[in-house]
Amino acid sequence: MTDIRILNTADEGFQPQLDALLAWESVSDKAVNDTVNNIIDGIRGRGDAALVDFTNRFDGWQAERAADLEIPRERLEQAWKQIPQSQQQALQVAAGRVRAYAEHQKMESWSYTEADGTLLGQQVSSLDRVGLYVPGGKAAYPSSVLMNAIPAKVAGVPELIMVVPTPGGELNELVLAAAHVSGVDRVFAVGGAQAVAALAFGTESVPPVDKIVGPGNIYVATAKRAVFGQVGIDMVAGPSEILVVCDGKTDPDWIAMDLFSQAEHDEDAQSILVCPDASYIAQVAASIDKLLPTMERREIIATALRVRGALIQTRDMDETVEVANFIAPEHLELSVEDPEAMAKRIRHAGAIFMGRYTAEAMGDYCAGPNHVLPTSRTARFSSPLGVYDFQKRSSLIFASAAGAVTMAETASVLARGEGLTAHARSAEYRGKK
Amino acid sequence: MTDIRILNTADEGFQPQLDALLAWESVSDKAVNDTVNNIIDGIRGRGDAALVDFTNRFDGWQAERAADLEIPRERLEQAWKQIPQSQQQALQVAAGRVRAYAEHQKMESWSYTEADGTLLGQQVSSLDRVGLYVPGGKAAYPSSVLMNAIPAKVAGVPELIMVVPTPGGELNELVLAAAHVSGVDRVFAVGGAQAVAALAFGTESVPPVDKIVGPGNIYVATAKRAVFGQVGIDMVAGPSEILVVCDGKTDPDWIAMDLFSQAEHDEDAQSILVCPDASYIAQVAASIDKLLPTMERREIIATALRVRGALIQTRDMDETVEVANFIAPEHLELSVEDPEAMAKRIRHAGAIFMGRYTAEAMGDYCAGPNHVLPTSRTARFSSPLGVYDFQKRSSLIFASAAGAVTMAETASVLARGEGLTAHARSAEYRGKK
Numbered sequence: 107m108t109d110i111r112i113l114n115t116a117d118e119g120f121q122p123q124l125d126a127l128l129a130w131e132s133v134s135d136k137a138v139n140d141t142v143n144n145i146i147d148g149i150r151g152r153g154d155a156a157l158v159d160f161t162n163r164f165d166g167w168q169a170e171r172a173a174d175l176e177i178p179r180e181r182l183e184q185a186w187k188q189i190p191q192s193q194q195q196a197l198q199v200a201a202g203r204v205r206a207y208a209e210h211q212k213m214e215s216w217s218y219t220e221a222d223g224t225l226l227g228q229q230v231s232s233l234d235r236v237g238l239y240v241p242g243g244k245a246a247y248p249s250s251v252l253m254n255a256i257p258a259k260v261a262g263v264p265e266l267i268m269v270v271p272t273p274g275g276e277l278n279e280l281v282l283a284a285a286h287v288s289g290v291d292r293v294f295a296v297g298g299a300q301a302v303a304a305l306a307f308g309t310e311s312v313p314p315v316d317k318i319v320g321p322g323n324i325y326v327a328t329a330k331r332a333v334f335g336q337v338g339i340d341m342v343a344g345p346s347e348i349l350v351v352c353d354g355k356t357d358p359d360w361i362a363m364d365l366f367s368q369a370e371h372d373e374d375a376q377s378i379l380v381c382p383d384a385s386y387i388a389q390v391a392a393s394i395d396k397l398l399p400t401m402e403r404r405e406i407i408a409t410a411l412r413v414r415g416a417l418i419q420t421r422d423m424d425e426t427v428e429v430a431n432f433i434a435p436e437h438l439e440l441s442v443e444d445p446e447a448m449a450k451r452i453r454h455a456g457a458i459f460m461g462r463y464t465a466e467a468m469g470d471y472c473a474g475p476n477h478v479l480p481t482s483r484t485a486r487f488s489s490p491l492g493v494y495d496f497q498k499r500s501s502l503i504f505a506s507a508a509g510a511v512t513m514a515e516t517a518s519v520l521a522r523g524e525g526l527t528a529h530a531r532s533a534e535y536r537g538k539k
Numbered sequence: 540m541t542d543i544r545i546l547n548t549a550d551e552g553f554q555p556q557l558d559a560l561l562a563w564e565s566v567s568d569k570a571v572n573d574t575v576n577n578i579i580d581g582i583r584g585r586g587d588a589a590l591v592d593f594t595n596r597f598d599g600w601q602a603e604r605a606a607d608l609e610i611p612r613e614r615l616e617q618a619w620k621q622i623p624q625s626q627q628q629a630l631q632v633a634a635g636r637v638r639a640y641a642e643h644q645k646m647e648s649w650s651y652t653e654a655d656g657t658l659l660g661q662q663v664s665s666l667d668r669v670g671l672y673v674p675g676g677k678a679a680y681p682s683s684v685l686m687n688a689i690p691a692k693v694a695g696v697p698e699l700i701m702v703v704p705t706p707g708g709e710l711n712e713l714v715l716a717a718a719h720v721s722g723v724d725r726v727f728a729v730g731g732a733q734a735v736a737a738l739a740f741g742t743e744s745v746p747p748v749d750k751i752v753g754p755g756n757i758y759v760a761t762a763k764r765a766v767f768g769q770v771g772i773d774m775v776a777g778p779s780e781i782l783v784v785c786d787g788k789t790d791p792d793w794i795a796m797d798l799f800s801q802a803e804h805d806e807d808a809q810s811i812l813v814c815p816d817a818s819y820i821a822q823v824a825a826s827i828d829k830l831l832p833t834m835e836r837r838e839i840i841a842t843a844l845r846v847r848g849a850l851i852q853t854r855d856m857d858e859t860v861e862v863a864n865f866i867a868p869e870h871l872e873l874s875v876e877d878p879e880a881m882a883k884r885i886r887h888a889g890a891i892f893m894g895r896y897t898a899e900a901m902g903d904y905c906a907g908p909n910h911v912l913p914t915s916r917t918a919r920f921s922s923p924l925g926v927y928d929f930q931k932r933s934s935l936i937f938a939s940a941a942g943a944v945t946m947a948e949t950a951s952v953l954a955r956g957e958g959l960t961a962h963a964r965s966a967e968y969r970g971k972k
Contacts (some may be wrong), residue, residue: 136828196952207659210649224639226907231886247957280956316919337919357684360968366961402960403625445937450935453664460937461970467962468938471950474659475934486749487666487771489932499922501908504878504893505901517904519629523802524680527835528799535793536896
């Protein structure tokens with residue numbers, strides 16, 4: 107039988123059990139930090155020469171010049187032409203839906219004018235140049251290219267630079283095709299901390315960017331943390347999670363497969379079902395037992411379910427909502443009769459998948475909303491990746507002569523209250539009637 | 540004569556000079572990191588007992604119990620009643636203007652329904668609980684309370700917890716009055732890394748928050764970085780900066796005073812004028828010489844101008860705009876004839892102060908937009924503090940039966956392309972016609 111823990115909110119020890127289940131600390135150890143800092147220093151000091159060295163060393167290349175590291179745009183188009191038509195069509199549909207949703211997120215500038223003629227507002231502009239990290243090897247996900255690149259392009263970022271390691275020189279055609287369909291401007295075949303450092307500080311051939319987004323291994327994550335401040339970064343994600351809330355009336359096979367769909371990512375992924383119906387929980391457990399042997403990635407799934415999975419029985423649906431809000435999951439499925447009513451009571455979740463027909467996996471690929479979402483309870487304070495992450499705001503203040511008189515008066519009193527008399531006098535100059 | 544460097548874009552060495560002028564790296568050394576980590580471990584392990592110990596040790600208190608550390612709300616009201624009427628009025632005007640502007644920033648939920656009945660959207664909610672750090676001692680700024688607290692309250696944060704160290708037990712009445720007028724819910728008289736740790740992890744008396752905002756010294760900044768992930772944090776700010784762009788037609792005394800108003804913050808503050816008119820630059824230099832001896836904080840101002848200030852002569856206004864965009868300043872004054880036209884060409888700035896009447900100091904206190912702004916060129920990728928920092932988004936996806944068929948098709952192809960068959964099958968279950 108599959109080994110997934112069953113918890114019950116009525117048990118005295120439930121809260122500590124839940125805390126232990128959710129606990130996740132991502133720590134870069136000293137060795138990783140030292141390696142990353144050395145790589146960053148190398149790139150800052152020697153630029154392209156270091157980039158070529160590191161790439162040859164870590165990715166098993168024989169690049170002679172940095173120019174060899176750039177993948178020309180024609181190569182992306184070639185990849186696009188080579189993939190099967192079914193994949194072309196799927197990429198196009200997905201890109202179209204992601205783009206359409208992203209358009210709704212676009213922030214616009216605004217301003218208003220007060221009675222005395224003073225104008226206040228907010229001017230929105232896109233970032234100038236963005237770097238997109240795409241992992242190579244087994245975790246090379248074309249969907250990730252769409253989800254990171256398209257919002258940047260919708261935001262109006264003029265130059266989007268993708269980096270993707272190509273261990274042994276091997277290119278992933280579907281990733282290149284996704285870059286083509288997303289409008290990526292330039293691609294470099296570099297990865298690891300050296301790619302992050304090159305994007306942050308620039309080299310002779312890699313232009314410095316203003317923000318770096320995209321997933322990566324522990325070296326990439328550590329490098330992103332290290333260059334934060336020099337450039338912006340997106341979130342540093344923990345393992346993927348799904349929380350399924352069910353009223354006990356969805357086909358249990360469907361729910362078991364939804365739990366698998368997170369668990370198959372990796373052994374640390376977290377799949378949890380919360381439900382007030384004990385007999386339904388037993389049915390889902392039975393579906394898990396039945397379906398697991400049929401899964402291609404059954405070993406990863408079994409480990410993830412055993413180590414980090416849970417089926418949680420609650421007293422009622424109200425308590426189920428409470429548990430969901432406490433967990434603040436990355437992905438929340440509301441597989442219930444009236445999901446819209448329930449969604450209004452959800453305070454913390456990266457994405458909410460409503461109703462029995464909305465498999466979380468649809469959101470991973472093509473529903474439209476981004477699949478880059480806050481993990482490890484950070485949905486309490488953060489949001490999905492979106493167009494807004496590639497835009498920024500500047501406040502606008504244009505005082506009229508009359509407005510300056512009023513504002514100078516207030517500013518002067520408060521500035522003097524804080525002992526900042528240059529502030530006060532600077533305002534007072536403008537406030538003279 | 541005041542010792543402020545004069546640069547010229549026409550000089551061959553200009554760009555390296557500018558790079559050196561702007562260079563700023565904030566580094567927490569090992570001793571600070573170790574101290575902060577010990578304090579955090581203490582709070583996590585011993586809660587209130589550690590909080591009382593640290594506060595007694597670092598702030599010269601004799602608190603016996605953690606309950607002694609809370610400042611009751613009545614005390615805030617009492618502070619409000621004690622301050623002069625002019626200050627009451629100034630705080631009220633400022634709070635009203637900050638609130639009115641903040642209301643314009645509030646994000647609302649949205650959704651749309653596709654032809655096949657699938658609903659997509661974004662649900663916006665406020666954070667549940669926010670911590671606001673307010674420095675004690677010489678840098679205790681009531682304006683900072685308004686700027687951090689009011690957007691949180693406009694966002695709808697139900698519980699706003701302020702911490703403010705009170706060295707020797709001394710309370711700043713204006714800070715407490717500002718907390719009163721901003722609607723702060725609870726105040727604890729604690730500070731330093733121990734206050735940050737208490738807010739991040741909670742103690743028996745301090746409730747854990749979801750995000751910590753507000754300025755602080757190197758220990759506070761280091762602690763905020765350390766707890767990031769456990770909670771959200773706002774930016775970690777560098778020294779304050781002003782960039783004045785002038786066409787040479789504003790009273791040079793006004794511009795000199797604007798440069799002073801940043802420089803008086805501290806010795807690291809940066810004040811720069813960019814202007815194509817050499818004779819005007821000389822006039823501003825003369826105004827600096829004339830006015831500096833009259834300033835209360837002249838020593839700080841003189842040091843800041845000497846170490847980090849500059850008057851930069853450009854070839855023309857076009858190049859002036861280019862320099863401004865490169866610098867991406869926290870505060871940008873456009874003291875020119877047609878500031879609205881010029882503002883449209885500004886791509887990077889925290890706040891833009893337009894026209895000759897808009898002293899930057901007005902924005903610090905009462906114009907309305909936030910005075911917490913991106914520093915050290917981070918305006919290239921980040922925004923002023925705003926209501927949106929106290930809200931977050933959850934994606935909404937509600938597939939109709941028909942929509943599920945279409946989405947399952949696309950998701951299945953892409954999931955199988957990535958080798959994720961549980962994803963594919965989970966979608967396919969819903970896609971059966």
